[in-house]
Amino acid sequence: MMAVGGGGGEEMERDFEAKLRLQQPSTTGDAGHARPAVQRTNSIVFRAPQEQFSINDFELGKIYGVGSYSKVVRAKKKDTGNVYALKIMDKKFIAKENKVSYVKLERIVLDQLDHPGIIRLCFTFQDTYSLYMALECCEGGELFDQITRKGHLSEDEARFYAAEVIDAMEYIHGVGLIHRDIKPENLLLTTDGHIKIADFGSVKPTKDSPITVLPNSANEKTCTFVGTAAYVPPEVLNSSPATFGNDLWALGCTLYQMLSGSSPFKDASEWLIFQRIIARDLKFPEYFSHEARDLIDKLLDTDPSKRPGAGPDGYASLRKHPFFKGIDWKNLRKASAPKLALEKDTSVDYDSQDTSWNPIHVGGAPSHQQGIPDGSPVATSSFEPQSHISRLASIDSFDSKWQEFLEPGETIVMISNLKKVQKLTNKKVQLILTDKPKLLYVDPSKMTANVNIIWSDNAGDLSVQVASSSHFKICTPKKVISFEDAKQRAWQWKKAIEGLQHC
Numbered sequence: 001m002m003a004v005g006g007g008g009g010e011e012m013e014r015d016f017e018a019k020l021r022l023q024q025p026s027t028t029g030d031a032g033h034a035r036p037a038v039q040r041t042n043s044i045v046f047r048a049p050q051e052q053f054s055i056n057d058f059e060l061g062k063i064y065g066v067g068s069y070s071k072v073v074r075a076k077k078k079d080t081g082n083v084y085a086l087k088i089m090d091k092k093f094i095a096k097e098n099k100v101s102y103v104k105l106e107r108i109v110l111d112q113l114d115h116p117g118i119i120r121l122c123f124t125f126q127d128t129y130s131l132y133m134a135l136e137c138c139e140g141g142e143l144f145d146q147i148t149r150k151g152h153l154s155e156d157e158a159r160f161y162a163a164e165v166i167d168a169m170e171y172i173h174g175v176g177l178i179h180r181d182i183k184p185e186n187l188l189l190t191t192d193g194h195i196k197i198a199d200f201g202s203v204k205p206t207k208d209s210p211i212t213v214l215p216n217s218a219n220e221k222t223c224t225f226v227g228t229a230a231y232v233p234p235e236v237l238n239s240s241p242a243t244f245g246n247d248l249w250a251l252g253c254t255l256y257q258m259l260s261g262s263s264p265f266k267d268a269s270e271w272l273i274f275q276r277i278i279a280r281d282l283k284f285p286e287y288f289s290h291e292a293r294d295l296i297d298k299l300l301d302t303d304p305s306k307r308p309g310a311g312p313d314g315y316a317s318l319r320k321h322p323f324f325k326g327i328d329w330k331n332l333r334k335a336s337a338p339k340l341a342l343e344k345d346t347s348v349d350y351d352s353q354d355t356s357w358n359p360i361h362v363g364g365a366p367s368h369q370q371g372i373p374d375g376s377p378v379a380t381s382s383f384e385p386q387s388h389i390s391r392l393a394s395i396d397s398f399d400s401k402w403q404e405f406l407e408p409g410e411t412i413v414m415i416s417n418l419k420k421v422q423k424l425t426n427k428k429v430q431l432i433l434t435d436k437p438k439l440l441y442v443d444p445s446k447m448t449a450n451v452n453i454i455w456s457d458n459a460g461d462l463s464v465q466v467a468s469s470s471h472f473k474i475c476t477p478k479k480v481i482s483f484e485d486a487k488q489r490a491w492q493w494k495k496a497i498e499g500l501q502h503c
């Protein structure tokens with residue numbers, strides 16, 4: 001494995017310190033204001049402070065999830081006992097992958113948002129290698145997982161979640177921000193089942209936004225396609241400038257997915273998905289109510305200005321849509337939320353024989369890389385195993401559940417809950433790649449049942465074939481094992497495995 005640290009990390013640290021310098025509020029004028037000045041500026045007073053903490057100040061727990069350039073881990077501050085979702089980003093990796101502007105933008109924007117439906121940033125800190133963002137925890141996981149576990153949601157459940165998303169989106173749009181990546185994976189659930197919107201790395205401030213951004217950070221991505229293929233509106237595919245309507249389209253796709261279990265425009269590749277979006281190839285399952293169909297149909301209007309929420313009467317037209325009859329908009333957060341479905345502890349997934357109706361998500365494949373056929377979203381996804389993984393991997397050792405499969409000093413490079421696709425049944429497995437390197441999968445319901453895939457540095461003896469962003473095969477001379485990754489990280493798996501072969 002590559003040595004860690006080096007010049008890139010220090011440069012990154014200097015860059016962050018210079019550009020996101022914490023300034024003492026002056027004793028006059030605006031000093032008492034919690035909010036920074038409204039202009040684009042380098043001088044920012046953060047609400048969530050830059051602390052001098054070290055990772056050793058925290059007891060690390062389970063991994064909540066892995067993003068394309070970060071890992072989010074449960075972390076308990078040893079002195080206070082407070083628990084956070086710690087987003088850990090490797091400086092060298094984000095510099096190399098040109099993600100610096102996304103990280104800065106997310107940090108600075110999250111800092112200024114204050115709404116119960118939006119993940120709160122509590123504080124940040126850094127060390128030589130990593131940047132850390134302490135976020136409030138969402139122990140209920142992603143809405144995506146609720147949809148997957150339940151198959152699809154009832155109209156009452158979907159109505160509740162959609163109302164909470166709309167409430168938070170109205171706030172986001174009210175401060176002149178376009179989120180640009182609304183989807184079930186970015187809607188997190190609290191322990192008591194309420195929604196919080198996460199992932200502000202793709203956000204776009206409009207000209208009149210009172211939100212402070214760093215010079216250029218809002219402009220850097222004006223010509224970049226950001227978002228996730230399945231939720232991208234047709235006007236974005238036609239290179240129109242971003243508008244609030246983009247998020248309303250994504251909301252329509254998300255509501256459709258809540259009710260059906262699958263996004264409305266799905267196909268085997270991004271290119272085919274885009275064709276369906278442009279053709280507005282939209283079909284509703286029969287069991288959708290008239291009100292649900294009507295709302296989704298309107299949100300998926302090809303004219304962004306006609307989508308409810310985008311017109312002159314703003315969000316009022318969304319709130320008064322008949323689908324939301326009975327919703328008490330003023331007391332959403334006080335209402336009791338739908339019961340969360342917990343992860344099933346069964347390894348065989350009998351209810352997913354028809355994989356063609358499984359949700360299509362695009363969110364984890366690498367972008368602009370070596371002629372990848374169904375490419376990726378965007379700005380969100382690429383994966384580079386070496387320094388990034390070797391640094392972050394050690395964190396996994398704290399996820400003690402998988403510790404028994406590791407030797408002393410061995411760390412996990414990548415880990416995902418996947419379906420092993422078999423002829424008759426699909427089986428849930430945990431695929432684990434370590435820095436040894438070692439590749440194995442474990443039946444999570446029988447922790448003793450693990451299978452080692454024979455490692456080889458030779459691509460002729462161990463290779464990964466990606467069929468789509470959710471399907472890949474690991475090929476060895478003796479067997480070919482097919483996997484399905486609902487979170488579309490097939491390309492990340494290929495890169496991670498090949499990265500270790502080339503080490």
Ligand SMILES: Nc1ncnc2c1ncn2[C@@H]1O[C@H](COP(=O)(O)OP(=O)(O)OP(=O)(O)O)[C@@H](O)[C@H]1O
Nearest residue numbers: 064065066067068070072085135136137138199380
């Ligand atoms: N505050 C939080 N509480 C609990 N889990 C979280 C929290 N924030 C993120 N997660 C989980 O961690 C995963 C990784 O989050 P992260 O923000 O690093 O990347 P992402 O937005 O999912 O992916 P990408 O960067 O590729 O768009 C998320 O998918 C989510 O499941």
